[in-house]
Amino acid sequence: MELFLDQVWTARWPLWDGFLLTIEIAAAAIACGTLLGCLVGIQLVFAPTLIRLPFRIYVDVMRGTPLLVLILAAFYIPSVVGLNLSATQAGIVALALFAGAHIGELLRGALQSIPPGQSEAARSIGLTFPQMLAYVLLPQALRSALPPWINTGVELIKGSSLLSMIGVGELLLKTQEVIGRTFMTIEFYVFAGVLYLVTNILLDQLGKTVERRVGGHL
Amino acid sequence: MGYSLHFGAIWASFDRLLFGLALGLGLAAAAVLVGTIIGLLAAFASVGPSRIGRLVAGTYVTLIRNLPLLVLVLLVYFALPQAGIRLDKYESFIGALALYSGAYLTEVFRGGLLSVPKGVVEAGRSIGLTRFQTGLWVTAPIMLRNALPSLGNTFIGMFKDSSIAAAIAIPELTFEARKINVDTFRVVETWLVASALYVATCFAIASLLRGLERRFPKF
Numbered sequence: 559m560e561l562f563l564d565q566v567w568t569a570r571w572p573l574w575d576g577f578l579l580t581i582e583i584a585a586a587a588i589a590c591g592t593l594l595g596c597l598v599g600i601q602l603v604f605a606p607t608l609i610r611l612p613f614r615i616y617v618d619v620m621r622g623t624p625l626l627v628l629i630l631a632a633f634y635i636p637s638v639v640g641l642n643l644s645a646t647q648a649g650i651v652a653l654a655l656f657a658g659a660h661i662g663e664l665l666r667g668a669l670q671s672i673p674p675g676q677s678e679a680a681r682s683i684g685l686t687f688p689q690m691l692a693y694v695l696l697p698q699a700l701r702s703a704l705p706p707w708i709n710t711g712v713e714l715i716k717g718s719s720l721l722s723m724i725g726v727g728e729l730l731l732k733t734q735e736v737i738g739r740t741f742m743t744i745e746f747y748v749f750a751g752v753l754y755l756v757t758n759i760l761l762d763q764l765g766k767t768v769e770r771r772v773g774g775h776l
Numbered sequence: 777m778g779y780s781l782h783f784g785a786i787w788a789s790f791d792r793l794l795f796g797l798a799l800g801l802g803l804a805a806a807a808v809l810v811g812t813i814i815g816l817l818a819a820f821a822s823v824g825p826s827r828i829g830r831l832v833a834g835t836y837v838t839l840i841r842n843l844p845l846l847v848l849v850l851l852v853y854f855a856l857p858q859a860g861i862r863l864d865k866y867e868s869f870i871g872a873l874a875l876y877s878g879a880y881l882t883e884v885f886r887g888g889l890l891s892v893p894k895g896v897v898e899a900g901r902s903i904g905l906t907r908f909q910t911g912l913w914v915t916a917p918i919m920l921r922n923a924l925p926s927l928g929n930t931f932i933g934m935f936k937d938s939s940i941a942a943a944i945a946i947p948e949l950t951f952e953a954r955k956i957n958v959d960t961f962r963v964v965e966t967w968l969v970a971s972a973l974y975v976a977t978c979f980a981i982a983s984l985l986r987g988l989e990r991r992f993p994k995f
Contacts (some may be wrong), residue, residue: 560844566796570978574815605881616796617938617977618975618979619971621978622936622971622974622975622978622979623971623974623975624937624938624939624940624950624974625936625939626940626942626950627939627953627967627970627971627974628940628971630953630954630967631797631967631970631971634957634966634967635963635964635967637963638779638961638963638964639779639964655859668974681794692960708884712842715844716842716845717844719844719846719847720846720940721944722846723846723942725790730844730846730847730850734850737854739959743854743855743858744851744855744858747851747855748851748855749856750847751848751851754844754847755839755840755842755843756840758843759838759842762842
């Protein structure tokens with residue numbers, strides 16, 4: 559145990575860098591994914607069939623494909639079509655596309671669960687469509703979509719570990735590098751696992767607190 | 777730019793992709809089968825009278841749901857041998873995925889158990905069934921029927937997660953796709969086909985399940 563703690567101390571900076579990169583990747587992906595998801599969710603509910611269809615296909619393809627396949631595709635494909643993305647950028651793109659589909663779908667559910675009386679009332683007091691969206695529908699939908707949205711954040715932190723397979727130096731890859739040097743396999747995998755666990759549980763608790771504070775009067 | 781699509785190289789190795797797909801389905805099925813046993817036990821424990829049972833089930837679910845599957849897979853594959861437990865890669869992956877799916881299935885079955893109306897359980901008891909018989913003949917069928925949609929979704933999720941087996945060199949669909957990708961450099965085609973196979977399979981399983989749900993009307 560003392561030897562292990564000693565090795566953790568020796569490797570503290572690589573591990574810390576990896577941990578930070580994991581958080582940064584997840585944060586970037588959830589930010590882009592949320593913007594994308596809002597667009598997708600609104601299109602899925604309000605757009606005419608012909609415009610809705612490509613969004614529907616996008617969501618279904620993203621939800622039917624394993625995240626690892628998306629990540630590998632985002633890693634290999636850009637270079638052959640002339641885009642130059644680093645592994646980290648490719649990973650963020652894959653995670654953001656994945657999150658965008660999931661958030662779009664859960665926003666669709668949230669929008670559709672609002673009673674129709676709400677939008678009828680908004681129309682009858684003379685709000686335009688953007689006003690109705692901004693002042694009536696989205697505030698209610700975002701509130702009920704908040705708990706699963708936080709859950710998407712947890713999924714992204716978990717999913718970011720797959721980026722180790724395309725050589726992104728996030729927490730898991732840094733851990734594997736340390737294991738390669740120390741041969742303390744169990745200890746360091748458990749160590750990384752505990753870091754993921756603590757981060758995700760904290761995020762989950764944060765979500766529950768926010769939910770209690772804003773979700774009261776629905 | 778100037779990339780044109782040529783699917784020939786992919787069709788030449790298409791049988792490998794199909795075998796990979798079947799292997800992924802097999803891994804998911806084996807894992808969900810074991811996971812169902814874990815999930816049922818943990819679900820009964822989590823609604824049961826024993827405080828220790830509830831604590832153990834709750835801790836298990838929280839632990840697994842917040843841990844990346846890849847970490848779990850690597851831990852089981854690389855770390856268990858150090859503790860003297862030697863498994864081949866298939867066994868170790870099925871074990872890891874079973875442990876992972878078990879946590880999700882616990883929630884699924886827990887929801888199913890809570891959805892069983894009290895009245896039917898009381899009715900079962902009052903016609904003279906023992907507690908165990910009520911559980912087996914009254915609670916379990918209703919719970920399984922009510923849990924069927926989520927059970928199916930969990931299976932689809934685990935099928936998708938079987939792609940992570942590529943990390944420990946199990947030749948399932950993602951592993952084969954990556955190999956074809958590197959061998960032929962038909963990058964776009966490879967991932968299009970691999971993704972299409974996954975999507976089509978998930979879609980097929982989902983339709984199958986909807987058919988099953990229609991055959992057995994909800995209680």
